[in-house]
Each structure stands twice: as C-alpha cells, then as structure tokens.
Amino acid sequence: MNRRFSWPDERLIKAAQDGDVTSLTTVVMESQPHVRRFALSLCASPQDAEDAAQEALIILYRKIGTLRATGALASWMFRIVRNECLRNVRLLVSRREEPPAEPEAPSEPSAEDAVLRGLGAERIAAAVSALPRDQRQVLLMRDVQGLPGRTVARALGLSDAAMKSRLHRARTTLRHSLTATATAGETGEVRP
Structure with missing residues (x-):
C-alpha cells in the first residue's frame, strides 16, 4: 500500500508553537515520514539516516517555537536532517584521520x-x-x-x-x- 503523507497544516503548526501538546505530537508524527525520506536520501547508510531522522524529530519537538514561518517546516526539517548527516560524516572522517596514539610520544598537536x-x-x-x-x-x-x-x-x-x-x-x-x-x-x- 503506497500511502502519500502530507506535511502538517499551518494551523496545527501554529497551535504546536503556542504550546498545545496534542498539536505538537501530531506535527511530529505527521512530519516523521518526510523526515525519514530526507534522511534516507541524504545520509550514507540506513543507520545514519535513522539517527539523523530521530535527532531531527527531537529538535522539531524541542524547538518548534523557533520556526519563524509555519509554511517553512519542510525546508527547516530538510536543513536539520542535512546537518545531522554532515555531522555523521565529519565524525567518521575525523575518526579516520586521527593517527593512533603512540605511547612514547605524549605530545599534543x-x-x-x-x-x-x-x-x-x-x-x-x-x-x-x-x-x-x-x-x-x-x-x-x-x-x-x-x-x-x-x-x-x-x-x-x-x-x-x-x-x-x-x-x-x-x-x-x-x-x-x-x-x-x-x-x-x-x-x-x-x-x-
């Protein structure tokens, strides 16, 4: 069954921004399929995508009040997911770049x-x-x-x-x- 999901409407987003917990929960739930799709298209692996999607939904839940325009939810979530995917790549790259520590050379870079x-x-x-x-x-x-x-x-x-x-x-x-x-x-x- 291929069901199309839509983003939450502006009235629901506004109610969530105003502190209505039920509206906030609904906004997060209705945003979830889109956020997961963004993450799967941007991240390197399904595990990174899942981590990025979860982090983005947590940010949505905690910081929906900082969203300036209720119609900008999709682009805001896309940026959050993109940043999370980039953060995961940076972590992997930095771990790979760090040479193993030599016991006899305790000098710091x-x-x-x-x-x-x-x-x-x-x-x-x-x-x-x-x-x-x-x-x-x-x-x-x-x-x-x-x-x-x-x-x-x-x-x-x-x-x-x-x-x-x-x-x-x-x-x-x-x-x-x-x-x-x-x-x-x-x-x-x-x-x-």
Whole structure:
C-alpha cells in the first residue's frame, strides 16, 4: 500500500508553537515520514539516516517555537536532517584521520595542527556530501566504514561490478572536487 503523507497544516503548526501538546505530537508524527525520506536520501547508510531522522524529530519537538514561518517546516526539517548527516560524516572522517596514539610520544598537536586538521575534515565532509546519493553511499560504506566490497554490493542491491564502478566514480569525483578546492585555496580564489 503506497500511502502519500502530507506535511502538517499551518494551523496545527501554529497551535504546536503556542504550546498545545496534542498539536505538537501530531506535527511530529505527521512530519516523521518526510523526515525519514530526507534522511534516507541524504545520509550514507540506513543507520545514519535513522539517527539523523530521530535527532531531527527531537529538535522539531524541542524547538518548534523557533520556526519563524509555519509554511517553512519542510525546508527547516530538510536543513536539520542535512546537518545531522554532515555531522555523521565529519565524525567518521575525523575518526579516520586521527593517527593512533603512540605511547612514547605524549605530545599534543599544536593549535595550528588542530585547526588545519579540522579544516581538512570540513573540506572532505563538504565534498562527500556534494556527491550524488548513490556514489556517496558506496564511498562511505566502503572507504569510511571499511565494509568489504561484497557486503556493500549486497547491502545496496548491486552487482560487484556495479558497486566497483560507482565507487570508482565517487573516488574520482571526490578527488577532482578536493583538488579544485585546494587549488582555489592556494590561489586565494573564492569558490562557491
């Protein structure tokens, strides 16, 4: 059964913003299918999508009063989900970038090194999030999560060859994107 869900109407959102708990609960419940769909299209894995959707719904519940226009609920929720998916990618990337601690070298990285590492992770996260969804999923599952190729292919319903092709396209696109942003940074050029 393919049932279409609609966003809550503006009167319901307004009542929720005014503190009506029943309206707030209804707004969260009616927003849930849309939020999950956003998360599945933006996040790298179903688990990340579930986490992002749950976090977005919690933010909706707690902060609906900060929504400026009742008609902007969909775009607000989309931004929240996108930010949660990006946060998950940044966490994965930063964990991957951190070298294992050496017991005999207890020195901490300098503030400059920490800033540069953070900027690098930010650049990578932005480039990864700009990939098409199918490429982003394969790249994150294979290269960030470290899953075996066959596992990734099975999880996404692809042949091994199709998974490898998508992964190659994703890596190539990511490499070009990072090279372009690095070149722009060296020349002082501002890229959108």
